Amino acid sequence: MSNRAEQAKQGLEIVVLYCQHGICDDAKASAWSQDAEGMYVRAVMMPCSSKLEVPYILKILESGADAVEIVACPEKSCKLLTGSLRAERRVEYIRGLLEKIGYAPERVGISRKLAQKPDELIKIAGTRADAVRSLGTNPMKTGEQQ
Amino acid sequence: MIFAEWKPIAELIEKLKPYKKVLLAGCATCVAECAAGGEKEVETLAPLLRMALQKQGHTVEIVTATLDKQCEWEFVEQLAEQAAEVDAIMSVACGIGVQALAERFDPKPVYPGVNTSALTIREEAGLWAGRCAACGDCVLGETFGYCPIARCAKSLLNGPCGGTRKSGKCEVNEDVDCIWNLIVERAYERGQIESLAEPKRTKNWSNSGHGGPKRVIREDLRQ
Numbered sequence: 001m002s003n004r005a006e007q008a009k010q011g012l013e014i015v016v017l018y019c020q021h022g023i024c025d026d027a028k029a030s031a032w033s034q035d036a037e038g039m040y041v042r043a044v045m046m047p048c049s050s051k052l053e054v055p056y057i058l059k060i061l062e063s064g065a066d067a068v069e070i071v072a073c074p075e076k077s078c079k080l081l082t083g084s085l086r087a088e089r090r091v092e093y094i095r096g097l098l099e100k101i102g103y104a105p106e107r108v109g110i111s112r113k114l115a116q117k118p119d120e121l122i123k124i125a126g127t128r129a130d131a132v133r134s135l136g137t138n139p140m141k142t143g144e145q146q
Numbered sequence: 147m148i149f150a151e152w153k154p155i156a157e158l159i160e161k162l163k164p165y166k167k168v169l170l171a172g173c174a175t176c177v178a179e180c181a182a183g184g185e186k187e188v189e190t191l192a193p194l195l196r197m198a199l200q201k202q203g204h205t206v207e208i209v210t211a212t213l214d215k216q217c218e219w220e221f222v223e224q225l226a227e228q229a230a231e232v233d234a235i236m237s238v239a240c241g242i243g244v245q246a247l248a249e250r251f252d253p254k255p256v257y258p259g260v261n262t263s264a265l266t267i268r269e270e271a272g273l274w275a276g277r278c279a280a281c282g283d284c285v286l287g288e289t290f291g292y293c294p295i296a297r298c299a300k301s302l303l304n305g306p307c308g309g310t311r312k313s314g315k316c317e318v319n320e321d322v323d324c325i326w327n328l329i330v331e332r333a334y335e336r337g338q339i340e341s342l343a344e345p346k347r348t349k350n351w352s353n354s355g356h357g358g359p360k361r362v363i364r365e366d367l368r369q
């Protein structure tokens with residue numbers, strides 16, 4: 001059985017993209033992954049949520065992730081002032097695109113909060129996982145048609 | 147810039163689903179400026195199409211390429227190798243680019259991924275507005291730099307129509323300036339309002355689409 005298939009069996013695969021400015025220095029790491037209750041979390045640190053590009057998110061979903069959660073700074077603490085606002089708008093745009101192809105928009109979400117520790121990122125990933133659990137796994141992962 | 151917008155994704159899927167391998171081809175010039183067919187949009191549309199196709203049970207491999215210009219033969223040639231390996235091409239360039247690919251790679255089926263709809267300026271980030279309709283007989287010199295063909299809902303040469311809103315907006319769309327209101331205001335500002343009193347000369351439409359297919363020859367530039 002492939003790694004992906006094993007993960008699918010174990011739980012949802014949630015990708016968390018988080019702004020480097022929102023995490024405390026000793027927890028900074030460019031990428032890490034962790035098994036958590038009912039899900040497998042892959043986390044990637046971004047230089048700023050304004051760097052979030054639409055194709056990047058879609059390719060993560062295309063590659064089979066069940067959901068993507070962007071963790072951006074709250075409006076007032078965004079280092080680039082409008083970075084997290086832009087990220088929020090792009091997420092809205094992506095959700096609209098997903099709807100157009102019959103995918104649940106809940107597969108992409110954004111939280112605008114300072115998640116200082118990896119534990120908090122896992123908690124946020126859990127909220128996203130709860131939002132998509134009823135949808136089942138991403139059809140791109142299983143090769144299923146819906 | 148030439149302005150284009152994605153066709154509805156369902157329409158694109160219908161075109162692509164009979165094929166095994168398709169090239170999605172972008173253009174890094176006008177359609178990139180209007181966020182419809184540049185590299186970023188190609189790399190956005192490709193995963194969307196793959197996901198939509200798979201969801202409907204079609205296995206179509208989609209490869210991508212974005213040319214600097216899809217309306218110049220030298221650039222079009224860069225697609226030759228990829229084009230040979232696919233069953234069909236979908237272009238998200240303007241209609242000129244689509245036709246260039248259809249001509250160069252005949253008999254490969256080439257489909258438009260966008261609707262080319264206007265000649266626009268980007269007024270601000272995320273907002274484009276029509277400025278020219280390529281009418282072939284420019285009147286901007288008589289209308290104080292505002293185009294009544296592209297920017298008046300009725301393309302009036304002698305305006306305004308009488309329906310201008312109190313706000314100065316067009317009666318057809320309250321979000322759009324009545325261009326004749328702006329023309330009149332600018333004429334007043336320049337002390338030339340009387341220039342608008344005379345009916346405009348008859349416009350020569352034969353130099354635009356009304357005159358049949360356009361073909362221009364410049365002997366000095368020919369080889």
Ligand code: SF4
Binds near residue numbers: 280281282285294
């Ligand atoms: S008058 Fe004709 S050529 Fe001039 S800007 Fe308007 S549509 Fe374009």
Ligand code: SF4
Binds near residue numbers: 308315317318
């Ligand atoms: S209100 Fe102004 S822009 Fe609108 S149709 Fe009339 S003249 Fe044209």
